[in-house]
Amino acid sequence: MKNILNRIYPILKNYPTRLTDNQDIQALLNQLRPMKCDKELIRLGPKGDGGYLIPNDLKDIKACFSPGVDKISDFEWDCANRGMQVFMADYSVEGPAASHKNFHFLKKFLGLIQTENTITLEEWVGSSISDPDAELLLQMDIEGAEYEVLLGISEDLIKRFRIIAIEFHSLKLLWSKPFFSLVSRSFEKLLQTHVCVHNHPNNINPSKKIGRVTLPSVTEMTFLRRDRADQLSPAVIFPHPLDSDNSSKRAQPLPKCWYT
Secondary structure, three states: OOOHHHHHHHHHHOOOOOEOOHHHHHHHHHHOOOEEOOOOEEEEOOOOOOOEEEEOOOOOEEEEEEEOOOOOOHHHHHHHHOOOEEEEEOOOOOOOOOOOOOEEEEOOEEOOOOOOOEEOHHHHHHHHOOOOOOEEEEEEOOOOOHHHHHHHOOHHHHHHEEEEEEEEOOHHHHHEHHHHHHHHHHHHHHHOOEEEEEEEEEOOOOOEEEOOEEEOOEEEEEEEEHHHOOOOEEOOOOOOOOOOOOOOOOOOOOOHHHOO
């Protein structure tokens, strides 16, 4: 899918001197510092790729929306076994890796606009769940399209997602001003309603360091809606005991600049 990241990447490479100041990047990372709350983290899905740590606050969540279907459906399986209806979408595959009575699959990409092969989150949720007050969970791994999707979500819809787990891609491009502008606005919008409660780098690719700032290429972050997050305090243990590396290639804990 030609998401916005695919479209702007060639442009970013042509502007190597338009660098974001490290102070601006650090200010963004400070806002994203993982916080500990009154709800313990649990793992849904397998160790390694396809699993996420989320707060143990799943009671009464009616549905999980999981765009980006790969060869592993264990996270979705765990949600379905807890009674959630699980809605998955991906135009690049014919269906999920497993079958479950609570699975529903749509052969479309998730994006900012409606096309023949793409659906917006607003349209997808609206056509899938009839109850406008149903509590929802969102898990996204859509290879860079997450930024445009976040910017396109209405305030009413984003508040319906009690928990949001997202794999964020191409973070090493934050030193490019155009990309930083896109990403920082996406996070700013998300942080208005949710707080980061977990962050674990995907260590498939190496990090990049400039000065005191170290950025992983990809990281998995979990957010909890602020009205569900009580007794907030900065998390201090990294990695979390339930964290599991995506690859055995290299050790890559969360860099200290993300939490100090």
